[in-house]
Amino acid sequence: MNGSVNGSHGRRDDDARVIADSLEQPELFGELYNRHAAAIHRYVARRLGTDAADDITADTFLSAFRARSRYDLTRPNAQPWLYGIAANLVGKQRRAEVRALRALSRTGHDPVADGWTTDRSDSRVTAQAAQASLARALADLSPGDRHVLLLVAWSDLNYQEVAEALSIPVGTVRSRLNRARRKVRHAVGGVDPRLVREFPEMVGSG
Incomplete structure (x- = not known):
């Protein structure tokens, strides 16, 4: 699993571009949600249950959207960043x-x-x-x-x-x-x- 290349990996490689473009066109950030929300939700649901996962997934992407100007654009794959935000929110629970x-x-x-x-x-x-x-x-x-x-x-x-x-x-x-x-x-x-x-x-x- 770790380090593997799968069907979505190529799309992850341009997450940074999506984030950069969303600074001028905020609606483009929705693409990041489309790519990664299901995985984040699965991870949180396993830890806290489905009800909490709904809220924490939404909060993860809201936090990411608000912090997108501080994202390190040298990191093409934003998934670790999103998992980090989710883990921090899980930690509060x-x-x-x-x-x-x-x-x-x-x-x-x-x-x-x-x-x-x-x-x-x-x-x-x-x-x-x-x-x-x-x-x-x-x-x-x-x-x-x-x-x-x-x-x-x-x-x-x-x-x-x-x-x-x-x-x-x-x-x-x-x-x-x-x-x-x-x-x-x-x-x-x-x-x-x-x-x-x-x-x-x-x-x-x-």
Whole structure:
């Protein structure tokens, strides 16, 4: 996933041009929404649920629009910037996120978990016990470690792009990711992590 070239990558390469042009023609900024809103919404929904994702996605693009004059136009792909704004907004809801994760860890079910499976058939291969253990591990992570882990697991960003999104060095991304993965691997114990379809990157080797 990280560093891959997909059908939308070519369009991302001219995000900077769209942002630059939108300074004179604000309506052009809507193209950035068309390209990236679905991905941002998916990421936020997995963390906070669909209702919160609707609001945070809208706020992400409103914040981006207001800050577009400060965008670094040497970065052709704006997706890391947008994920960074979204992650910051999610961070303001961290108590709600942790509360939902702890509920899931206790009961094995929580409405936020519905956002973790984009296909209902995934539930047939999701181990409930593993999901509860993972939720507990996520709740116990520091906010910074959780941001890095979930951006790597649930976005199409490589390490450099995660660093750009969070305004931290790449080395910090790696150290936070390695620490978070160790905790998650320990949390799943003897449960095969491959059963948890939505968390493959979390338990992978660093």
